[in-house]
Amino acid sequence: MHPILSQLRRLLLYLLGWIPLAGMLTYLLAVPGGLSWVEASSVAFILCLLYAFVCLAAWYPCLATPLDRSSLPRFLFTHVAGALVASALWLLAARVLGRMLAGLDDFHGIDARLSKDFPLLFGTGVLLYLLAVGFHYVLLAVEASREAEARVMKASVLARDAELRALKAQVNPHFLFNSLNSISALTASDAAKAREMCILLGDFLRRTLGLGEKQSIPLEEEMSLVHAFLAVEKIRYGARLQMEESVEEEALTAQVPPLLLQPLVENAVGHGIANLVEGGWIRLEAKQTNGYLSIAIENPFDPQAPQRRRNGVGLANVRQRLEARYGSNATFAATTEDGRFRVALTLPAGGKERIS
């Protein structure tokens, strides 16, 4: 929708802006043009009122020819052609107006006198249209910056939201309950192992505690959190849970939002391994190329498994956080193929936030 036509207040202001232009046209028609002042002012005001609306049409070619993304020839051609067409229309209107006014007593013969001024009118029409083009580009720029501002606001609200939710969900209580039950089992059969599990669990919990305040952490730190988590789960699932990692040395120093991978690994265990009688391998790859960190986590799953609760909550959470923090600079894709579930993500390795 046209930004000026959509609001009456804007339209009135815009038309007010045309009054000085109509005054100037009056002068042109009266002094070099040879019309009487009454004739000149009548014609000028009516023509300017008409042309004010014609020039609003410049919005559409401006919209279609963005300043930063159009070639110069295309830019010139579009607007010069627009100016010629608009001005020609204006002349036509002037002619019709001349004929109509000539019928009145006070304006007798004005059509003949006005037609002498057609070259002058045509030139003015072209210039006025080009002025309107300039005006519309300013308008576009203002709109764009306003939109960008709104987007940044929305993104930062979303980011804070997602982070908060992520932190609330950081430790799945059922993970805790199940681990405590395992410890309880081990106390009778293998006290040393029970103690080891207590320590591993404590280690994992302590690592998650401090992460809330941090904006980003090195991948290495996130990986050690994942290891602490898996060490606990490994005691629960035994041989069913296997992990294979290939993380490039260079990627370890990349900055990532805290608790980015842990929910994905938890998901791989809970929705993949836990549903398989024989368990399977979770594969994690991370590498850094051209300033971007790409991470893939893959796990086998049973496509026929019973539905589980919390399904996909962890995934949605990670996706939202990436989106809120990096916008289109990060990607997230979850795919299934041949009984394997794969989550692949890329994000700027510097941990820098979106450039707005």
Next chain:
Amino acid sequence: MTHEGRKKIRAMLVDDEDLARQVLREFISAHAEVEIVAECANGFEAVKFATELEPDLLFLDIQMPKLDGFEVLELIGANRAVVFVTAYDTFAIRAFEVHAVDYLLKPISADRFDAALERAKERLSGKLPSVPLPANDLAAAARPPSQYLDRIPVRNGTSVFIIPVGKLDYAEAQDDYVALVSEGRKHLKQQTISSLESALDPSRFLRIHRSYIVNLERVVKIEPYGKDSHIAVLTAGTRLPVSRSGHARLRAFLDR
């Protein structure tokens, strides 16, 4: 079965985690009157052994590979005492709807375990009134609330077969059973057709007759049959009778 003086309670443990079964084993070892007849690590095994061994008492985890605890119970019937053992408190209401004896939350305490065992004994000795649900209602009670089925587990002897609802062509009532037809095979399940109807997504399945539910995706055409009735023709060429009210509903669907 042992017959030395008093009859022992024959218990079965079902949990995919070895350590979780270990806790139960340890707690049970304090009760000489209870004997563990089998330990299972997944839903299929649980159905197999429960059918073969007919234990009196089941300690049943809920989230497991292959079948969840509710599906296991649905397939083996409710004429035994069941104690659910899980880390999730969210299933408690459903557990009591399927008349579980008790619901133990992990980590389990010995006291709490003993109390559950006591209740199970009362149920088994008939002191605690047990109102075993007919298998028909059990299937309905075991279904997650406010959610339509996405798969139907069926049992043939000791083996389990899973029918994803998308592969179900139609269901036919046969006395106390429904015959589920999928990929050219017929599977019998102890359930009423009405309870199956309410468990299926009404935008995908329609009761076209007192005895038939059809997968709408399979309906090719409807042909008139006799004076008042119709026949639905399915993709596989099967012809199913359509009642008068069923025809009105079917038309309403196909005309959309």
